[in-house]
Amino acid sequence: xxxxxxxxxxxxxxxxxxxxxxxxxxxxxxxxxxxxxxxxxxxxxxxxxxxxxxxxxxxxxxxxxxxxxxxxxxxxxxxxxxxxxxxxxxxxxxxxxxxxxxxxxxxxxxxxxxxxxxxxxxxxxxxxxxxxxxxxxxxxxxxxxxxxxxxxxxxxxxxxxxxxxxxxxxxxxxxxxxxxxxxxxxxxxxxxxxxxxxxxxxxxxxxxxxxxxxxxxxxxxxxxxxxxxxxxxxxxxxxxx
Numbered sequence: 001x002x003x004x005x006x007x008x009x010x011x012x013x014x015x016x017x018x019x020x021x022x023x024x025x026x027x028x029x030x031x032x033x034x035x036x037x038x039x040x041x042x043x044x045x046x047x048x049x050x051x052x053x054x055x056x057x058x059x060x061x062x063x064x065x066x067x068x069x070x071x072x073x074x075x076x077x078x079x080x081x082x083x084x085x086x087x088x089x090x091x092x093x094x095x096x097x098x099x100x101x102x103x104x105x106x107x108x109x110x111x112x113x114x115x116x117x118x119x120x121x122x123x124x125x126x127x128x129x130x131x132x133x134x135x136x137x138x139x140x141x142x143x144x145x146x147x148x149x150x151x152x153x154x155x156x157x158x159x160x161x162x163x164x165x166x167x168x169x170x171x172x173x174x175x176x177x178x179x180x181x182x183x184x185x186x187x188x189x190x191x192x193x194x195x196x197x198x199x200x201x202x203x204x205x206x207x208x209x210x211x212x213x214x215x216x217x218x219x220x221x222x223x224x225x226x227x228x229x230x231x232x233x234x235x236x237x238x239x240x241x
Contacts, residue, residue: 012056016046019121023047023070027121028094028183032137044127050114057098057112063105065122068096069184072118073195078110089152090199092176094184099142102128115195148180165202169210170219170238172200177229190226214238
């Protein structure tokens with residue numbers, strides 16, 4: 001399924017602003033920093049609103065920021081050698097991404113596109129490395145991110161090979177409810193059936209059928225504007241064996 005039409009972004013930095021107190025309170029890794037480290041990070045962090053279909057990161061562009069989703073929904077994808085879009089994962093609220101790219105100071109190997117109007121925070125590469133050099137707590141957070149992300153991408157490869165649509169939807173939903181990578185989601189994910197279709201490569205109608213099957217199995221509950229998980233382990237194991 002095609003993603004929303006790609007928008008050519010304005011200069012994102014020109015639209016950036018400082019974090020509000022409520023936004024900074026929701027950033028998990030900030031809480032573990034020492035006072036001087038937190039002050040440096042808060043001074044550096046910027047927030048921007050990304051419009052539906054707009055690219056935040058583009059393949060081949062040099063890395064400048066480490067990003068996290070305050071609100072909204074992003075998609076991480078790439079194009080294969082045949083020009084076919086490959087979706088790696090969705091990124092819901094609370095998710096920070098791209099730390100591997102920042103650590104290596106390399107160009108992006110993926111696109112990050114907004115599936116809906118989203119609010120995204122960015123920490124500059126310079127401050128990211130400054131924290132790596134000084135903060136044990138920050139290093140632990142980044143190491144955990146890298147470890148969990150590796151497991152997520154291994155699972156994504158498995159999902160990509162699944163032929164059962166219900167299983168694809170179940171396992172993709174489970175990935176979006178990851179409590180470590182996406183602590184801002186909680187038990188209810190704000191997502192439309194169209195957006196979920198963009199992530200799993202299915203039509204909205206087929207996603208609806210899968211959601212009804214998963215709800216009948218007692219794994220989820222479809223609510224107005226989103227999906228509530230009732231059995232996360234059941235979702236993760238759906239379609240196995």
